[in-house]
Amino acid sequence: MTDPIQFRPYDDRDADAVWALHEWAIRETGNDPSDIPGTADLENVEGRYLDTGGDFIVGVVPNAADEQLPQTFDGGLAAMGGFLPNEVGHDDERTVPGAAELHRMRVAPSQQRRGYGRVLLHRLEQRVAAQGYELLLATTAQSQTAAVAFYRDEGYDEVARSRQGEYELVHFEKRL
Helix, strand or coil: CCCCCEEEECCHHHHHHHHHHHHHHHHHCCCCHHHCCCHHHHHCHHHHCHHHCCEEEEEEECCCCCCCCCEECCEEEEEEEEEEEHHHCCCCCCCCCCCEEEEEEEECHHHCCCCHHHHHHHHHHHHHHHCCCCEEEEEEECCCHHHHHHHHHCCCEEEEEEEECCEEEEEEEEEC
């Protein structure tokens, strides 16, 4: 039986668990977390997301039997993600005025294939639409084949590719 996940807004007490989930999820894709550019946003989620008109939510499994999950004050962190107005995103990303962009979408490797990523994505899409954005952007590395397939399955159109260091990036868009 799957433990029920509960999504809620980010809380400052989640900071260590958010960083731990990020590193774990990236390692599982065969990448080195220290090679991932622009991760300073995870060191200041409140200032980078919440104070700039974006949002960041976490999915917690209370009383999680999975001891691998990074622990928050209310359970194991199984999923996380956020969005930013595109104009305040990373300097090295494409800019599309009036759009929002997904960032740091992660599901704990031990919790994947349970639908948590889809629920997380749909909640973020609802929040983006509620703020008046009609276009949502997403970028992932080509090497993250599950993420590429996930965005395609969720109706995101591939609109471009680029390179950043050793990574080939795939850029997606979805009209909300």
